[in-house]
Amino acid sequence: MKAEPYYICGPTASGKSALALEMAEKLDGEIVNADAFQLYRGLEIVSAAPSADELSCWPHHLYGVLEPTESADAQRYVNLAKPLIAEIQSRGKTPVITGGSGLYLKFLTHGAAPLPTADAALRAEMDARPLEDLVAELQQLDPVEASRTALQNRRFVSRALEICLLSGQKASDLRDGWEKQTAEISSQLRGLVIQRSRPDLHARIAIRTRAMLDGGALEEVAALSNVSTNYEKAIGFREIRALLAGEIDRATCENLINTATRQYAKRQETWFRREKWLVPKVVQDFSPL
RNA sequence: GGGUAGAUGCCCGAGUGGCUAAAGGGGGCAGACUGUAAAUCUGCUAGCGAAAGCUUACGUUGGUUCGAAUCCAUCUCUACCCA
Numbered sequence: 001m002k003a004e005p006y007y008i009c010g011p012t013a014s015g016k017s018a019l020a021l022e023m024a025e026k027l028d029g030e031i032v033n034a035d036a037f038q039l040y041r042g043l044e045i046v047s048a049a050p051s052a053d054e055l056s057c058w059p060h061h062l063y064g065v066l067e068p069t070e071s072a073d074a075q076r077y078v079n080l081a082k083p084l085i086a087e088i089q090s091r092g093k094t095p096v097i098t099g100g101s102g103l104y105l106k107f108l109t110h111g112a113a114p115l116p117t118a119d120a121a122l123r124a125e126m127d128a129r130p131l132e133d134l135v136a137e138l139q140q141l142d143p144v145e146a147s148r149t150a151l152q153n154r155r156f157v158s159r160a161l162e163i164c165l166l167s168g169q170k171a172s173d174l175r176d177g178w179e180k181q182t183a184e185i186s187s188q189l190r191g192l193v194i195q196r197s198r199p200d201l202h203a204r205i206a207i208r209t210r211a212m213l214d215g216g217a218l219e220e221v222a223a224l225s226n227v228s229t230n231y232e233k234a235i236g237f238r239e240i241r242a243l244l245a246g247e248i249d250r251a252t253c254e255n256l257i258n259t260a261t262r263q264y265a266k267r268q269e270t271w272f273r274r275e276k277w278l279v280p281k282v283v284q285d286f287s288p289l
Numbered sequence: 290g291g292g293u294a295g296a297u298g299c300c301c302g303a304g305u306g307g308c309u310a311a312a313g314g315g316g317g318c319a320g321a322c323u324g325u326a327a328a329u330c331u332g333c334u335a336g337c338g339a340a341a342g343c344u345u346a347c348g349u350u351g352g353u354u355c356g357a358a359u360c361c362a363u364c365u366c367u368a369c370c371c372a
Contacts (some may be wrong), residue, residue: 012327037327047327073324103326113323123325150321153330159323178323235327259316264327270320 003027003094005085007034007109007191009272011265012100013204014194015283017050020098024058027094032081033062034099034108037234039077040066042224045217046236048208061088071230073118074107081108097191102271110185113178116166118159126158134161141165144172186277193278195269200284205261209254212236218244235260 006027008020020031033039037047041064044051049063061084066072085095099105126134134157139146141164149156163171196204221240224231231237236257243253272278 035327036325071325074326075324077324101326103323103328107323110323115324118324150330153322155325155329156322159325162324175323230325233325233328237327260327263316266318267322267326267328271322271326274321 002089003029003092004188004190005032005095005097007105007189007278008096008098008194009102009105009191009275009278010100010194010281011196011201011268011272012048012261013208013265014196014201015204016098016100016194017054019194019281020096021054021058024094024096027096028092029094029096030059030061030088032084032088032095032097033060034077034081034097034101034105036072036077036099036101036104038063038099039072039080040064040068040070040230042068043220043231043234043237045212045215045220046234046240048212059093068224068231074104075112075117077101077104078107078112100268102268102275106275109189110182111178113175115163115171115174119162119166122162122165123158126161131157134158137161138164142170142172145170145175148172186275189277191278192281193272193275195280195282197284201265202258202262205265206258209236209257209261213240213250213254213257235264 006023006029008016008023010016023029024031033049035047035049037043038049039062040047043049044064050060054060055063062080065080081097085097088095097105097108131152131154134154135146135151138149138157138161142160145160145164149160151157160171163169163174167174217236218240221237222244224237239248239253239256239260242248243250248256
């Protein structure tokens with residue numbers, strides 16, 4: 001009898017890692033990362049991954065498993081996580097999956113639509129074209145998909161067009177089948193989402209940012225010069241780069257990181273609010289990280 | 290003590306007589322989002338109201354005018370310059 005996975009979600013700095021550890025001990029489980037950036041090696045501090053001590057005191061998986069030069073995506077994450085989860089279950093343990101990357105979690109829990117994988121060359125080509133151009137082509141190839149896509153959003157338009165061009169089919173047709181089964185899947189999942197008041201969460205973010213900057217984040221970023229563009233998307237990376245280059249001072253850097261982190265936390269809350277299967281776990285203390 | 294510049298909404302900042310509850314940006318709030326997601330994008334953001342609308346707003350007080358964030362005077366404060 002295999003143990004169903006347990007999911008621990010919540011915005012950044014809400015205390016997922018600590019709770020995951022607690023749950024893993026209680027459920028006789030092993031922790032599996034579901035954070036897009038903690039997947040990478042060399043970004044441990046900036047991505048607020050569990051420390052080496054924490055990683056070694058209990059089984060943790062999928063932390064620091066990708067090279068900086070690799071590029072992750074939701075499907076790739078699932079390809080890594082699925083077999084691992086099965087393996088944990090085969091040993092009679094409960095997978096405790098924790099992380100804040102909503103899309104990655106969604107792929108893991110609800111599966112992926114049968115769509116073609118991203119194509120770097122095609123994307124580079126599309127990036128060079130004006131948005132109106134891409135919109136026009138999408139509208140021509142797949143008017144249905146175009147009508148459902150936020151046409152101001154270059155990323156979304158590009159992906160929809162990419163699907164059409166790579167598959168030779170309509171993105172709208174390929175996506176339709178997948179969406180129907182989601183409700184049924186949700187009813188069988190179990191997990192929780194940590195909820196904290198904004199002031200509490202903001203205070204925790206501020207404490208964590210300071211600890212990062214004091215705790216080697218600058219050295220970490222300095223060591224990562226000239227790696228893949230994935231890193232540039234990590235909150236903190238660009239800001240610390242600017243600090244190292246002398247473009248901004250330390251206080252400004254800290255403020256920028258705090259603001260970006262708060263905004264990210266908000267987006268995560270919006271995402272998880274839609275995942276009705278997650279049981280809210282309201283936490284009120286101002287406990288340190 | 291003298292001179293100059295300036296004071297605009299939560300913040301920055303545009304605006305030099307009516308089209309101004311006031312451009313734009315930031316922040317905040319809410320939302321979208323199935324292969325870049327810590328990304329990307331959208332809406333709202335003085336108060337009350339469902340709305341029409343009403344009320345309070347551009348440092349202070351007063352004035353000019355049919356009408357003032359915009360013109361005049363006064364005072365207060367800030368910055369810089371000369372003593």
